[in-house]
Amino acid sequence: MKYAKNILETIGNTPLVQLNKVTQDVDALVLAKVETFNPGNSVKDRMAVKMIEDAEADGRLQPGGTIIEGTSGNTGMGLALAAIVKGYKLICVISDKQSKEKMDILRAVGAKVVVCPTDVDPTDPRSYYSVSKRLSTETPNSWYVNQYDNPSNATAHYEQTGPEIWEQTEGKITHFIVGVGTGGTISGVGKYLKEKNPNIKIWGIDTYGSVFKKYHETGVFDENEIYSYITEGIGEDILPKNVDFSLIDGFTKVTDKDAAVYTRKIAMEEGIFVGNSAGAAIKGLLQLKEQFKPEDVVVVLFHDSGSRYVGKMFNDDWMRERGFLEDEPTKAEDLIKEHVDTPLVVVRTEELVSHAIERMRKYKISQIPVMDITGFVGSVDEADLFRSYVENKDIAEKPIKEVMGRPYPIVNANAAIEEIAKLINKDNQAVLVDLGNGKHHIITKYDIIGAIK
Known part of the structure; x- marks a missing residue:
């Protein structure tokens, strides 16, 4: 009979899959090393078991001990599988930018998860x-x-x-492309491939907010390069010892938006459900397409599974909140579709200024249209109310009609965003959208700014 004695024996020998649609602009054969076929659904299974076995061999890890690691989630999963099979406890320390799915999965396989803030210096306690x-x-x-x-x-x-990549390509590989985080994958694979053929090019995918690209090109560790980013699993604000820069021919940086968009493209166009760093790797590969010739064999490594990101890159609301969806708003109705059913907050001409102020506080808004029995006749703005209050402390008890400004312009639901933007200026802070049947909605300059990608 042919079977594995435990789940750890199923690690490795992952498939190499040709990419077609997502890389159709690349004039070369592009193959993906799909590491989601490992039992923990990521490339990290390989090194997690190796690190444990080496620690067991030299006595650093004792029977019944506790394994402790800072992880973005995937290494933790690999360690968890090994800990279960080998009888260890596991504590995973994870940053709060990592997906909830990663944290839940780690807990599901018995790890204790400690969550730490992302936006702190590496030396911060x-x-x-x-x-x-x-x-x-x-x-x-x-x-x-x-x-x-x-x-x-x-x-x-x-x-x-x-060795797997070398054997699967029969030594024909010309380029290896992979996202760089701890540096283990690019350095280990790069060392082996360059020993086989020094002409193979090794390219690292970096993200904005990380130090790798500039350090590789200049030797300068520039702290000004470090800032918070969304992409998971690649980039660092430190220089891990596992990153062997001498083996890397170059880096290209990919934005958070492009990484997220291309993660979804891989699923939709190739049927391969992989994670955020795969999207970054494909966009990076496309940025490097001038490097390739028709006879080249380009291998790109896909680190982990899309199941880790269903609440992020594969969630339309999450993508839309960050301006990552490619279906950019073009009309008034696009700007208000997320809250079109929310009733328009108005104030009447005979109501007191204090009523308008109360509504602004309650609904956290800055502009309110003013109505009488004929329709919209004016508007009030928090800045104007504040200015009036400074001039006259009794303003709160005056009727709105004494302090209101001009009514907001009204456009139809098909009005172009460019048209609406021209109507909003320092003298006019909002526009009303006529939705028909007597219904209206408000668009402010913040809605316009939010539509800018």
């Missing part, structure tokens, strides 16, 4: 680097993995992933 180290000193019989500087990380890919 609240960072997931610092918390991981602290927990390892406080927890008896524990071992801190430190995938960033642990040489077993890169060794796993030198011994496994690199």
Whole structure:
């Protein structure tokens, strides 16, 4: 009979799949190394088991011990599978920018999950680097993995992933492209491939907010390059020892939006449901397409599964909130479709100024149309009310008609955003949209700004 003695024996030998539609503008054969076929659904299974086995061999990890690691989720999953099979406890320290799905999955396989803030310096005691180290000193019989500087990380890919790619392409590979985080994959695979053929080009995919690209090109660790970003699994605000820059021919940076958009494209156009770093890798590959010739064989590695991101890149609301959806609004109705059923807040001419102020506070709005029995006859703006209040403290008890400004212009639902934008200026802060049947909605300058991609 042919079977695996435990789940760890199913790691590796993942397929190489030709990409067709998403890379149709690339004049070369493009193959994806789809690492979601590992049991933990990511490339990290390989190095997680290797790091544990090496720690067992030299005594750093003792029977019944606790494994502690800072992770973006995928390494934690690999460690969790190994911990279950081998009888260890696991504490995963994860940053709060990682998807809820990643955290839930880690808990489902028995890991204790500690969540830390993303927007702190690596040396900050609240960072997931610092918390991981602290927990390892406080927890008896524990071992801190430190995938960033642990040489077993890169060794796993030198011994496994690199040889697989070489054999699957029959040595014809000319370029290897992969997102860079801890550096283990690019360095391990790159070392093996360049030993086989020094002419193979190794390209790293970086993200804006990360230091890799500039450091590789200039040798300068520029802290001004560091800022918060959404893309998961790639980029760093430190220089992990596993990143061997001498093996890397170059980096290209990909925006958060492009990474998210291309993650969805891979699923829709290739039928391959993979994660955020795969989208970044494909967009990076397209940015590098001038590097390739028709006879080239380009291998791009897909790190993990799209199941980790169903609440993010594969969620329309999440994408829309960040301006990542490609269906850009063009008309008035596009700007208000998310809240079109919300009743328009108005104030009547004979109501008091205090009533308008109360409504602004309650609904957190800055502009209110003014009505009488004939329809819209004026408007009030919080800035105008504040200015009037400074001039006269009794203004709150005056009727709205004494302080109101001109009524807002009214457009139909098909009015172009460019037309609406021209109507909003320092003297006019909003536009009303006529939805028919006596219904109206308001568009402010913030709605226009939110539509800018």
